[in-house]
Amino acid sequence: xxxxxxxxxxxxxxxxxxxxxxxxxxxxxxxxxxxxxxxxxxxxxxxxxxxxxxxxxxxxxxxxxxxxxxxxxxxxxxxxxxxxxxxxxxxxxxxxxxxxxxxxxxxxxxxxxxxxxxxxxxxxxxxxxxxxxxxxxxxxxxxxxxxxxxxxxxxxxxxxxxxxxxxxxxxxxxxxxxxxxxxxxxxxxxxxxxxxxxxxxxxxxxxxxxxxxxxxxxxxxxxxxxxxxxxxxxxxxxxxxxxxxxxxxxxxxxxxxxxxxxxxxxxxxxxxxxxxxxxxxxxxxx
Numbered sequence: 001x002x003x004x005x006x007x008x009x010x011x012x013x014x015x016x017x018x019x020x021x022x023x024x025x026x027x028x029x030x031x032x033x034x035x036x037x038x039x040x041x042x043x044x045x046x047x048x049x050x051x052x053x054x055x056x057x058x059x060x061x062x063x064x065x066x067x068x069x070x071x072x073x074x075x076x077x078x079x080x081x082x083x084x085x086x087x088x089x090x091x092x093x094x095x096x097x098x099x100x101x102x103x104x105x106x107x108x109x110x111x112x113x114x115x116x117x118x119x120x121x122x123x124x125x126x127x128x129x130x131x132x133x134x135x136x137x138x139x140x141x142x143x144x145x146x147x148x149x150x151x152x153x154x155x156x157x158x159x160x161x162x163x164x165x166x167x168x169x170x171x172x173x174x175x176x177x178x179x180x181x182x183x184x185x186x187x188x189x190x191x192x193x194x195x196x197x198x199x200x201x202x203x204x205x206x207x208x209x210x211x212x213x214x215x216x217x218x219x220x221x222x223x224x225x226x227x228x229x230x231x232x233x234x235x236x237x238x239x240x241x242x243x244x245x246x247x248x249x250x251x252x253x254x255x256x257x258x259x260x261x262x263x264x265x266x267x268x269x270x271x272x273x274x275x276x277x278x279x280x281x282x283x284x285x286x
Contacts, residue, residue, distance in 0.1 A: 008056030010244055010269035013251060015059070015128060015179050015205055016158040020086050022244060023269045024059030025052045025262070026209070026255030031070045034099040038070050039257060049078035051259050053085055055266045061182070061207060061253045063090035063132055064117050065101065072120035081123035088180070088207075089117050090162060092132035092143065105135030107146035114155050130160035130182055131172075140168060141175060148176035160207075166194045180205035180251070187224075187239050188216030188285050200247045211243055211252040212236050220284050227277050233268070240268035242281045 010023035030045045032038055039045045052060065062071040072089060079085065091113040094102040110131075117126060131147055134140050150156050160180035161172050172178050181199055183192035185208035192208075199206040217224060217235050224235040231238070236254075243252045254265040273281075 006055050006263040006266050008058075008266050008269050011248070013205055013249065015086055018086050018127065018157075020059040020251075021056060021269070022059075022251050023057070023240070023266065024061060024207075024251055024253040025049075025057045025265075026211075026253035027060055027062040027071045027075055028066045029255040029257045030074050031067045035066055036095065036097065036099055037067065042074060045074050045257060046078035048257060048259055048262055049075055052262055052266075053079055053082070055263065057266065058085045059088070059251065059253070060085060061088045063093070063130075064113050064120075065090070065093040065095050065132065068095045069116070069120060072117055076120050076122040081121065086127040087121060087123070088128035088130060088160065089121065089126060090130040090132040090160075090182075091117065092135065092162075101133075103133045103135035103137075105131065105133075105138040105140075105143035107138075107142055110143065110146040111150070114150050118155065125154065126156040128158045128160055128180060129156035130162050130180065133163040134168060140171060144172050144175045151176065160205075162207075162209075164195065166198055169195060169198060178204060180207055182207035182209055184208065184210050185243075186211050186213045186216045187242060187281060188213065188219045190285055196247060196250075199249050204249060205251050206247065206249045207251045207253055208243060209253070211254055212239050216285075220281070223280060223284055227273070227281070230277075231271055231273075233271055234264065237264065237268035237271055238273070238281075240265060241271040241273050242278060244269070245273055245278045246282070 008021045010021045094104045158179035162182035
């Protein structure tokens with residue numbers, strides 16, 4: 001139990017056999033500018049991870065491409081491999097010094113990357129390993145087969161896919177059990193509505209990346225401000241609370257590099273929106 005005044009009060013969800021609070025932490029922002037290189041203050045970054053866990057956050061999402069390698073390393077240094085925290089990571093994107101995100105789903109590359117992620121995260125088994133993005137140069141089934149083999153071999157406990165269509169999700173599930181899907185989704189961007197519906201029907205965790213985006217806050221600013229004022233909250237907290245209300249399988253992972261911002265995000269788990277407020281927000285971008 002956290003000794004902080006800010007505690008994660010979100011409901012829970014089971015990823016495989018592990019129960020986590022639905023409000024998690026996205027660790028992309030622990031890196032340097034443009035998600036390249038290390039942050040200016042690595043100690044402060046590690047403290048953010050430690051404080052997230054102390055606040056009751058038990059689901060942390062990262063990727064080998066964040067840094068690259070920086071986010072995973074900082075998480076491993078900060079918390080190691082605690083039994084009561086699910087650390088999810090991803091493979092399937094390359095980076096360059098220009099900051100490009102380059103799909104790379106080659107099976108041999110994925111098998112190599114899991115070893116480096118295990119080392120950086122200081123664990124023997126990755127809790128949740130996700131295919132970061134389909135690669136047009138590699139057959140999708142070949143990439144998924146590599147992830148399935150990693151699970152069979154005991155390198156990972158659960159598997160997820162990211163940035164997939166409903167059709168690709170179905171194809172992945174024909175090969176192996178999929179525990180989670182991570183697609184872009186927020187108040188303003190509902191492009192993955194069909195995928196979310198499948199996840200809700202099948203009990204698959206849905207991890208919305210960019211759960212709070214500047215565009216959604218700006219596009220619906222007046223409505224967010226009205227609801228926020230009624231709850232003595234912020235626009236961001238209302239947007240997060242709406243995601244938690246949107247579906248029982250929703251696992252938002254707001255990211256930050258600061259302690260204060262982290263606490264503000266976690267505090268959103270306390271916000272109880274009325275049915276009418278949820279409906280107004282849901283209809284805002286339909």
